[in-house]
């Protein structure tokens with residue numbers, strides 16, 4: 546019999562994952578799989594438990610109980626190895642505002658252990674791809690938000706990780722800028738990088754291959770946006786979210 550563990554396309558495997566802070570249960574028996582090259586969205590209102598979950602998946606936070614495998618590594622015992630294997634971008638973009646674009650690229654290439662002899666080539670490649678060549682000497686703090694976002698994402702995957710985790714990556718940017726940012730996400734997924742993204746934005750939810758919707762620490766729905774819309778008789782993910790919220794009141 547083929548088990549989930551033997552499915553070589555499973556890059557994240559979560560079973561009955563729990564995180565408690567004292568007596569408070571932030572994540573309550575989460576179970577799901579994420580597959581190679583998939584864009585998997587985690588949706589939910591403030592405080593639903595998304596950030597806590599993503600921090601466990603990244604090896605940043607030790608789970609209380611359950612099972613967790615990320616890129617073939619154990620989420621309890623191999624957290625340091627997980628951190629090295631993945632890419633991570635948070636709401637705050639993780640860029641150094643007082644350094645130039647070039648300096649940020651060099652810094653991240655160093656942190657992620659890109660060999661010195663290919664750093665220059667990688668830097669040029671990245672500047673060209675992002676059309677940031679003319680801004681290479683600009684301080685990051687002087688860049689428009691959308692550019693910072695694209696740069697932060699590209700730096701989160703500069704070491705070619707198998708998975709990249711994005712924690713509310715488009716906070717504060719408008720829908721058109723978000724759409725452009727998502728072109729980069731699609732490109733990464735197309736190249737085989739698995740993308741795990743948390744978001745409040747329903748337009749972003751529509752862009753995911755599958756989404757899990759969280760409420761009060763639990764996953765209350767998990768499917769493709771298309772299937773969820775059909776199930777909840779809604780024309781948008783906004784509609785699904787509202788109907789789900791009402792049904793859980």
Ligand SMILES: Nc1ncnc2c1ncn2[C@@H]1O[C@H](COP(=O)(O)OP(=O)(O)OP(=O)(O)O)[C@@H](O)[C@H]1O
Nearest residue numbers: 566569570571589590591592593594595596597598
């Ligand atoms: N270190 C902590 N100690 C105690 N409680 C915590 C801790 N971290 C998170 N929580 C609580 O766990 C719950 C889930 O928080 P979490 O940040 O995971 O939610 P979220 O869905 O990411 O929300 P947001 O979108 O606001 O970040 C919240 O009630 C929060 O107050």
